[in-house]
Amino acid sequence: xxxxxxxxxxxxxxxxxxxxxxxxxxxxxxxxxxxxxxxxxxxxxxxxxxxxxxxxxxxxxxxxxxxxxxxxxxxxxxxxxxxxxxxxxxxxxxxxxxxxxxxxxxxxxxxxxxxxxxxxxxxxxxxx
Numbered sequence: 001x002x003x004x005x006x007x008x009x010x011x012x013x014x015x016x017x018x019x020x021x022x023x024x025x026x027x028x029x030x031x032x033x034x035x036x037x038x039x040x041x042x043x044x045x046x047x048x049x050x051x052x053x054x055x056x057x058x059x060x061x062x063x064x065x066x067x068x069x070x071x072x073x074x075x076x077x078x079x080x081x082x083x084x085x086x087x088x089x090x091x092x093x094x095x096x097x098x099x100x101x102x103x104x105x106x107x108x109x110x111x112x113x114x115x116x117x118x119x120x121x122x123x124x125x126x127x128x
Contacts, residue, residue: 093127095120101127 009015020028064074093101095115102109108116112125 093125095125 067074100109100111102112115125116122
């Protein structure tokens with residue numbers, strides 16, 4: 001039985017009455033106790049979540065206050081996230097000194113793969 005079906009069943013007063021008649025009051029009391037236990041646990045979890053959120057907000061406020069006290073604004077942090085372009089270690093150039101370069105990343109270009117098939121090595125095309 002899916003959760004939607006269980007919800008639909010328990011939301012109907014007639015179904016609860018039939019359940020009570022079929023299984024008796026002691027069974028229904030056990031179900032009520034289980035529901036109450038789950039309800040208590042959910043409330044405890046919600047309280048803990050609220051406490052954690054308050055602590056996080058308090059810490060964020062302290063950080064923000066400290067930043068302002070030393071003359072920084074929250075937008076100043078965004079400026080620090082500039083991504084550096086990775087440096088290319090090697091570059092290769094074709095045998096006729098044409099500007100057909102390849103950085104050594106990605107698929108090998110046709111001009112270079114043809115030369116490698118003819119028995120040449122990458123070092124022959126390395127730019128110093």
